Amino acid sequence: MKFQLRSNEQSINRCVWFLIATYIIIFCYFSFLKLISFSYGDFDLAVDEQFLWNLGWRGSFYSSILGTNFFGNHLHFIIIFLLPFYKLLPYSLTLLWLQTFILALGAWPLYLLAKNVLSPSWGLLAVFAYLLYPPLAYTNLFEFHPVVFVVFFLLFTLYFYHTRRFVLFVVFLAICLLCQENVSLGIAVLGIYAWAQRRSKKWILTPLIFGTVYFIFAVKVLLPFFNKNTLHFLLLYRHFGSSYSEIFSNILLHPLGTFSYILQAEKLHYLFNLFAPLGLISLLSPISLLPAIPFFLQHLLSNRSTEITVYFHYAAELIPFIFTAFIFGIKRALSFAVFKKKSYLLALCLSGALILGSLRLWPHFTQAAANQWQVDTKDRIKKFFLKKIPPQAPVIATFEFLPFLAHRSGLYSFHHVYGGFHTISAKPYVLPSDIEYALLDFSDELTFGARGFFSPQGYENLRNFLSSGSWGIVNAVDSIVLFKKGEKRDIFLYKVMDVPPQPENKAGYVIENGIEFLGYDVLEDEGRFKVIFYWHCLEKIDKDITVFFHLVDSEGRIIYESLIPLCYRIYPTTAWAAGEYIREVKFLPFIQEVKTKGARWKMGFYNFLSGKGYPVIEKDTFGRIELNLK
Secondary structure, eight states: OOOOOSSOHHHHHHHHHHHHHHHHHHHHHHHHHHHHTTOOOSSHHHHHHHHHHHHHHHOOOEETTTTEEGGGTOOOGGGGGGHHHHHHSOSHHHHHHHHHHHHHHTHHHHHHHHHHHTOHHHHHHHHHHHHHOHHHHHHHHSSOOGGGHHHHHHHHHHHHHHTTOHHHHHHHHHHHHTTOTTHHHHHHHHHHHHHHTTOOHHHHHHHHHHHHHHHHHIIIIIHHHHHTTOOOGGGGGTTTOSSHHHHHHHHHHOHHHHHHHHTOHHHHHHHHHHHGGGTTGGGGOGGGGGGGHHHHHHHHSOSOGGGGSTTSSTTTTTHHHHHHHHHHHHHHHTTSHHHHSOHHHHHHHHHHHHHHHHHHHHHHHHHHHHTTTSOOHHHHHHHHHHTTSOTTOOEEEOGGGGGGGOSSSOEEEHHHHHHSBOTTOSSBOOOOTTOOEEEEETTOHHHHSTTTTOOTTHHHHHHHHHHTTTEEEEEEEBTEEEEEETOOOOOOSEEEESSOOOOSEEEEEEETTTEEEEEEEEEEETTEEEEEEEEEEOSOOOOOEEEEEEEEOTTOOEEEEEEEEGGGGTSOGGGOOTTOEEEEEEEEEOOGGGTTTTOEEEEEEEETTTOOBOOOOTTSTTOOEEEOOO
16 A cells, blocks of 8 residues: 555645644744743844845944854854845844744755655655644744754755756756855765766856855855854864864865764663654665765764754755655655565654654744743843833843844944954954943853853953953842943942851851851842851852752742842852951842742752752752842
């Protein structure tokens, strides 16, 4: 029995468009939730949006966030064609929804290819697989990236290749080159793929010459011209050498070292996550994966850990080739004796793999939509702070604020200050002197976290920044502080004291034998609790201790959680000197609606880098201390 739906082709076409529309609705909704809950935690969306705003309203190609021409980062020329849409609707959601639309529409050329190679019924299954594919979903919801447009255009390029429509093949091939400079390598190898399939010279030489020439021109002329030696992507491969020639020669001349670097457990797991959701069927057509080899090598040889996981956008260039291989893998599998007369068995096996793959994916998104992506008190606090920054005022901020501040020429990401260098660069970062505001969330994981841009010396850069700009505090709540140059309000975050303090609420708890919590004072101040904590460093420690606060109801359920580093990372515990007394101020939100429900604040401690908890009260679930904040 063959796998063939009883519906006619027209009905199957309608099913395909229904699936595409459903995907668009779901992922537009997800991206909306992520945006309003400040859950876009990197700077990619802000970089692209600021570029379009600068280009559309100021005619400038400069990116203040990157500190260079926008095209010095990547040759994303495709983004220029989005300007009319952005001019019409100048919002972050415009870009996020365009990204969803273009990825969803990639299902159509995939369907056309599968229908041509197999049948409409198999085409429908391929579309179902594509729209459920976990790496596609993660690519869609990780920020905004012009390179993901290559999924749509590459799928059409491959469709026109396999249907031998040369002119359209060349047109879409050229559009692919506009998406990002590295795409040219895949295009070049597409010529080798054509040679392996014994195509005529025009099919071989056109992609081979176009791709090779464009890549050389891009890396030797265009990128250096736009970049001005600001971004150094070769640092991602410095374990192989310091120049293109040295890197390529070491990779080729030391194959054992190269393969040992590729065949690491986490990289094999990455490959499994790419192929397993499709039942590994793509591996039955290795020739179809040939043009993807440059992209596999790019990611597997890089020292950037985010490139070997499907949770970011780096699978975008791979997806068209993996799905082309999926289609031809099915064609080959149908020649096996077990499936020759019972193709429905293969369809059932693949459907099972798709469902299992989606079971790993969808709980993540549905739980996030119900929890992390819901607007909470912390999100409302962030919105409150954004309103205090005048339009067009030059500002530096931590990641989650950047998309909401993109409509200005002077926008800067604080991770450059904290890390001391431009992103992927050996060039020291020098902040322009005209910045007026700094909006910082000191619990921002990517800026300050161990998996982000944390460095043991980062706090020194932070202290130098605050001491060199005549910064004053406009307001502070939770872990968020708004600074302004020249602000004269008498607000401080911490001070090293000359004499032992005498807190009103005494404590006397010792954390990890190194720090004593002496006690605290409480003031109700402008809709928040101003809590002054007193600490005593008993001995020099190497643990970076952070404080967390829980507001719990009468049954112990957590209503609100806050993570605020001791001394706001400006003076971490690793820098404290033995014998010091420290006075620190934290501003906790006053949540009116839970005041009469027996709610109470509790405070606990953990290691910022390792996540290890430091319990103080044995009877408490998290070892927390109860605070008397009323």
